[in-house]
Amino acid sequence: MTKKILKQKAERSEEVQAWIDAEVAEQIERYAQIAQEMNIDLTETREQWYREFEQRLQTTGFNWHADNKKIIKPEEIYPKPDGEHKVVY
Amino acid sequence: MARKHIEPFVDRDVDFKRLELKGIPSGYNYKMLSIDDDTGACTMTVQWDAGYSQPPSVSYSDLEIFMMEGEMKVGDKVCRKGEYFFVPRGVSLPAFSTEKGCLALVMYNDTEPEIIESDEDMDGADREGLLQLSTYDEMPWQVPTLFPQTASGCLLKLLRFDEKTHAMTFLYTMTPGFQQDNISYHDCAEEAYHVWGTSWMMQFGDLPTGGYFWRPAYVNHGSFYSEHGILGFGRTDGELHNHFHYNPYSTPEENADRAAARLIRQKPELNKWMETHGHNHIDFEFPDEGEYSTESESDRIHSHIHDEMHDKGIPHKH
Numbered sequence: 001m002t003k004k005i006l007k008q009k010a011e012r013s014e015e016v017q018a019w020i021d022a023e024v025a026e027q028i029e030r031y032a033q034i035a036q037e038m039n040i041d042l043t044e045t046r047e048q049w050y051r052e053f054e055q056r057l058q059t060t061g062f063n064w065h066a067d068n069k070k071i072i073k074p075e076e077i078y079p080k081p082d083g084e085h086k087v088v089y
Numbered sequence: 090m091a092r093k094h095i096e097p098f099v100d101r102d103v104d105f106k107r108l109e110l111k112g113i114p115s116g117y118n119y120k121m122l123s124i125d126d127d128t129g130a131c132t133m134t135v136q137w138d139a140g141y142s143q144p145p146s147v148s149y150s151d152l153e154i155f156m157m158e159g160e161m162k163v164g165d166k167v168c169r170k171g172e173y174f175f176v177p178r179g180v181s182l183p184a185f186s187t188e189k190g191c192l193a194l195v196m197y198n199d200t201e202p203e204i205i206e207s208d209e210d211m212d213g214a215d216r217e218g219l220l221q222l223s224t225y226d227e228m229p230w231q232v233p234t235l236f237p238q239t240a241s242g243c244l245l246k247l248l249r250f251d252e253k254t255h256a257m258t259f260l261y262t263m264t265p266g267f268q269q270d271n272i273s274y275h276d277c278a279e280e281a282y283h284v285w286g287t288s289w290m291m292q293f294g295d296l297p298t299g300g301y302f303w304r305p306a307y308v309n310h311g312s313f314y315s316e317h318g319i320l321g322f323g324r325t326d327g328e329l330h331n332h333f334h335y336n337p338y339s340t341p342e343e344n345a346d347r348a349a350a351r352l353i354r355q356k357p358e359l360n361k362w363m364e365t366h367g368h369n370h371i372d373f374e375f376p377d378e379g380e381y382s383t384e385s386e387s388d389r390i391h392s393h394i395h396d397e398m399h400d401k402g403i404p405h406k407h
Contacts, residue, residue, distance in 0.1 A: 002178050002218075005213055016129070024124060030095065042293075046292065065237035065238055066237070078337070085338055087308075
């Protein structure tokens with residue numbers, strides 16, 4: 001029923017569309033900055049965090065449910081694949 | 090919802106702007122946290138100036154408000170930090186005002202922000218869906234009951250649960266020293282704001298007070314750590330299932346494939362039924378919604394990942 005209310009909304013005014021366009025443009029800029037920082041600038045530090053994570057997986061274990069843990073064998077550690085690695089999409 | 094993956098963003102890093110749209114009273118300041126480029130739906134940190142006053146109003150959008158600082162008089166009630174509102178679209182919100190100013194998270198879920206003066210509900214509005222909760226004072230922390238579950242030290246207050254979509258709004262806390270050594274992803278988009286405290290995630294580093302993210306479905310996050318603990322406000326747009334694993338290099342497409350394989354393994358009969366063509370799939374729970382088809386389900390499920398893969402040129406299979 002309430003979706004019908006949404007369908008009754010009048011077409012956007014030029015003022016509102018301009019506001020949305022400006023905010024979306026700002027968000028695109030922000031996204032580009034975040035992608036640069038996360039996907040490129042932080043790479044070296046994050047790789048070190050991954051190595052430390054892998055160490056913990058093999059010593060204190062992987063939380064598979066709540067505080068239940070499983071020790072991961074060295075051969076079960078995922079190798080770093082070739083190519084670009086991203087964390088922001 | 091078409092919002093970009095914003096993670097991390099700290100609202101302390103930007104200044105407030107005046108919201109100057111028709112119908113918005115003066116004294117309404119905002120920081121945009123994320124916005125849907127199609128609908129204008131958005132999440133904002135809002136600072137209402139001292140003396141701000143707003144008439145009784147409706148909007149065409151579901152609206153959520155979470156008070157973080159200061160006092161706001163809503164109708165006859167003085168609301169303080171921790172007050173949460175869910176206002177269904179078309180439901181009239183009483184006049185509100187603030188003598189000394191206040192700070193809140195404000196979420197318009199369907200449209201751009203709008204304030205249409207009215208003390209009456211629109212026809213068909215879901216007044217029973219209106220929520221007003223004093224979350225700090227009147228709600229206990231709960232241990233989540235999901236499987237698989239987060240590690241001990243992560244607690245929830247469930248503020249809203251959508252019975253149709255299983256979307257949730259919640260407060261969450263990590264107690265000091267919280268640590269969880271796994272990587273998680275979900276079948277839904279997830280959004281969160283740190284009201285207080287800093288936590289660390291292996292992909293993104295520290296998220297401090299004022300930190301925010303809008304994360305599409307199937308994106309890896311974790312492992313997790315918080316030295317001094319955090320208080321956060323979170324939302325999902327669908328069921329929050331924890332897909333835990335330990336491959337930091339998996340992509341959203343691979344994660345979605347794994348989630349689909351799990352669904353097929355764990356609910357084979359349901360999968361077969363959903364794939365059956367020529368059937369009219371009736372929604373018996375919500376008959377007003379009419380029939381649904383595999384196509385419309387597909388649209389819904391893929392909206393967070395598949396369309397974005399096209400938009401962003403991420404290689405994937407059909």
